[in-house]
Amino acid sequence: FDLTDRQFVAISEAGQEAALKGHRFAKLAEERGGELIRVGRNFPSSKRCSCCGRIREDMTLADRIYICDCGNVKDRDVNAAINIRLEAMRLKSLVNS
Numbered sequence: 001f002d003l004t005d006r007q008f009v010a011i012s013e014a015g016q017e018a019a020l021k022g023h024r025f026a027k028l029a030e031e032r033g034g035e036l037i038r039v040g041r042n043f044p045s046s047k048r049c050s051c052c053g054r055i056r057e058d059m060t061l062a063d064r065i066y067i068c069d070c071g072n073v074k075d076r077d078v079n080a081a082i083n084i085r086l087e088a089m090r091l092k093s094l095v096n097s
Contacts, residue, residue: 007035011084012080046079066079
């Protein structure tokens with residue numbers, strides 16, 4: 001990955017596999033002058049609308065498309081990735097303020 005226009009890499013800490021990926025990404029980010037920001041495993045990245053913030057408690061793992069009352073329709077993984085990035089930006093601002 002390229003950190004030329006990004007100063008951090010954000011990952012979710014969900015699952016044991018994430019710990020291994022996190023170590024690898026942390027090393028790569030450090031080598032490229034960035035940092036790794038871990039979003040907590042309980043953060044509802046898949047259930048939260050990346051547009052309005054509404055949380056859909058009825059989402060299951062079988063649901064592959066996120067559909068919100070606000071009109072947001074996205075692939076579940078794309079929606080989750082946007083939410084992880086936004087949460088990482090929020091966490092980074094808390095640390096740097």
